[in-house]
Amino acid sequence: xxAPPVRLSRRTGPRGLRVSxxxxxxxxxxxxxxxxxxxxxxxxxxxTFVSVTYGAGGxxxxxxxxxxxxxxxxTPLQAAAHLTCVGASRKEVDEVIRSYYAAGVRHIVALRGDxxxxxxxxxxxxxxxxxxxxxxxxxVRAIGDFEVSVSAYPERHPDSPSFEHxxxxxxxxxxxxxxxxxxxxxFDNDVYFRLLDRVRSRGIDIPIVPGIVPVxxxxxxxGFARRCGASVPQWLADRFxxxxxxPATRRLIAAAVAAEQVLDLLDRGVRDFHFxxxxxxxxxxxxxxxxxxxxxxxxxxxxxxxxxA
Numbered sequence: 001x002x003a004p005p006v007r008l009s010r011r012t013g014p015r016g017l018r019v020s021x022x023x024x025x026x027x028x029x030x031x032x033x034x035x036x037x038x039x040x041x042x043x044x045x046x047x048t049f050v051s052v053t054y055g056a057g058g059x060x061x062x063x064x065x066x067x068x069x070x071x072x073x074x075t076p077l078q079a080a081a082h083l084t085c086v087g088a089s090r091k092e093v094d095e096v097i098r099s100y101y102a103a104g105v106r107h108i109v110a111l112r113g114d115x116x117x118x119x120x121x122x123x124x125x126x127x128x129x130x131x132x133x134x135x136x137x138x139x140v141r142a143i144g145d146f147e148v149s150v151s152a153y154p155e156r157h158p159d160s161p162s163f164e165h166x167x168x169x170x171x172x173x174x175x176x177x178x179x180x181x182x183x184x185x186x187f188d189n190d191v192y193f194r195l196l197d198r199v200r201s202r203g204i205d206i207p208i209v210p211g212i213v214p215v216x217x218x219x220x221x222x223g224f225a226r227r228c229g230a231s232v233p234q235w236l237a238d239r240f241x242x243x244x245x246x247p248a249t250r251r252l253i254a255a256a257v258a259a260e261q262v263l264d265l266l267d268r269g270v271r272d273f274h275f276x277x278x279x280x281x282x283x284x285x286x287x288x289x290x291x292x293x294x295x296x297x298x299x300x301x302x303x304x305x306x307x308x309a
Contacts (some may be wrong), residue, residue, distance in 0.1 A: 009214060013274060015294060016271045017266075017271050017272075017291060017292060018042060018047075018048045018271060018272045018273070019045060019046050019047050019048070019200075019272075019273050019274075019275065019288055019291070020047045020048050020049045020050065020051065020080075020209070020273075020274045020275070021050045021051070021274075021275050021277050021284065022050070022051045022052075022053065022274065022275065022277060023035055023038065023039065023050060023051070023052050023053070023067070023277055023279055024052065024053040024060075024278075024279060025052055025053070025055075025060045025063035025064045025066075025067045026063065026067070026279075027063075028232065031279070034279055034280070035067070035279050037281070038076070038277060038279050038281035039071070039077075039227060039259060039281075040131060040282060041281035041282070041285055042277070042281050042284060042285060042288075043075060044257050044295035044296050045285070045288045045293050045295065045296070046137065046296040047077065047078075048078065048086075048272075049077070049078040049079065049080045049107055050063050050071060050077050050078070050079055050080070051079070051080040051081070051082060052055070052067045052068045052071070052079065052080070052081060052082060052106075053082045053093055053111050054081070054082035054083055054084050054111070054113070055208070058147075061096065061185040064081060064082065065081070065096070065099065065100070065103075068080075068081045068100065068103070068105055069103040069104075069105075072103055072104040072105060073103075073104075078106075078107060078157060079099050079105055079107070080105070080107035080108065080109050080147075080149065081105050081107070081108055082109040082111060082139070083097065083100075083107065083108050083109065083110055083111070083132040083136065084110075084111045084112060084113025084122075084136075085095065085111075085112050085125060085126070085129055085131065085132070085133065085135070085136050086112070086113035086125075086126065086129075087113075087126060087129075088126060088129055089126055089129050089251050090126045090128060090129050090130055090132060090139065091128070092129075093129065093136070093139065097139070097140055097143045097144065097146075097186065098143060098144075101143065101144040101146075102277070105146075106144075106145065106146055106147060107146060107147040107148075107149070108140050108146050108147075108148050108149070109132055109148075109149045109150070109182070110136045110137045110140055110148050110149070110150055110173075110178070111133060111136075111150070111151055112132065112133045112136075130170075132172070133150060133151075133169070133173055133174070134169070134172040134173045134176040135176070137150065137173055137176040137177050137178050138176040138177060140177075141176070141177035147179050147180070148177055148178050148179055148180075149172070149180040149181070149182055150173045150178040150181050150182075151181065151182060151183070151184065152166075152170055152181040152182065152183045152184070152194050152195065152199070152208055153166055153183065153184050153195075153229065154183050154184065154186045154191040154194070154195040154230075155184070155191055155229055155230055155231055156229055157169075157229060158227070158228060158229035165199060167198060167199065167204075170199065170204060171202060171204060174204055174206055178206060179206060180206055180209060181199075181206060181207070181208050181209065182209045182211050182274045183195065183208065183209065183210050183211045183274075184211055184228055184229070184230055185211045185212060185213035185224075185225075185228075185230055185276060186210070186211075186230055186231075187230070187231070187232065187233055187236050187261065188231065188233055188266050189192050189261060189265055189268070192210050192229075192265070193268070195208065196208055207272060208276045209272045209273070210272070210273060210274065211274045211275075211276060212258070212261065212262060212273055212274065212275050212276065212287075213275075213276040213278075214254055214255075214258040214275070214276075214277075214278075214284060215236075215240070215254045215257060215258070216254060216278050216280055216283065216284040217250075218236075218243075218250070219244070220241035222237070224226075236257065239253050239256075240259055242252060251283070254283060255283055255286055255287075258287050259286075259287060259290050262287055262290065262291060263290060263291070266291060273291070275287070
């Protein structure tokens with residue numbers, strides 16, 4: 001397959017353009033500082049929401065909660081908390097949902113989750129827990145008036161036998177009360193539009209927001225892609241060939257690749273983008289600038305100065 005076309009035309013804030021950002025909870029003081037620096041850098045782009053991930057088996061439960069709660073407490077940003085079915089009983093998950101509601105969170109990203117342990121471990125529902133994402137969505141909606149985002153897979157979930165099965169799963173999540181789907185990341189925009197065609201032909205009309213991962217580290221991203229069933233086109237591998245020891249050039253190539261992808265999506269009518277930031281803001285900020293977004297004066301200056309205290 002040939003590389004996508006370069007589209008670096010000048011743009012001035014297209015109407016209706018919306019972005020959201022995903023972060024992960026920090027594991028150290030240095031990571032904490034990096035996270036809040038990234039939040040402060042991206043906050044002026046006025047995202048519709050920012051989300052915080054939840055580790056395999058609920059391994060980051062407390063750190064996810066404290067990060068989300070701090071975003072709600074100290075910034076005007078709308079915070080979304082990731083939540084999974086894995087490794088906890090229904091009662092325990094319900095307690096987490098109620099604690100988020102009490103903290104002022106009104107948006108949950110409901111996911112099945114990954115089994116803790118070796119990569120590729122087969123999913124097993126907790127014997128007393130929510131068995132599917134649709135069950136979790138239903139539970140979230142029963143507890144509070146939450147917006148609920150769920151996942152969608154342009155290239156088929158790795159555990160799914162078919163695209164039709166993926167559509168059945170998505171339909172069940174929508175029927176349970178999901179209000180938005182965010183896709184797994186992809187690099188071939190055509191796979192996103194094929195997913196959109198299949199979803200709309202089913203009569204599913206919630207927003208299907210493309211998940212975009214700027215390639216900060218090609219080997220790491222390729223590893224993520226293998227685990228989640230996302231293909232890595234040969235043209236993308238070729239772009240980063242021989243650059244393992246050349247981080248400066250790698251960053252330039254990463255910016256060009258991301259610009260090509262998002263501007264092509266924009267040209268084809270996409271107005272919502274969800275960025276997997278990897279807690280690093282500069283590349284995502286540059287992409288937002290290319291999309292036509294500019295820092296908003298409506299975001300208080302103190303948000304850009306949040307420290308890790």
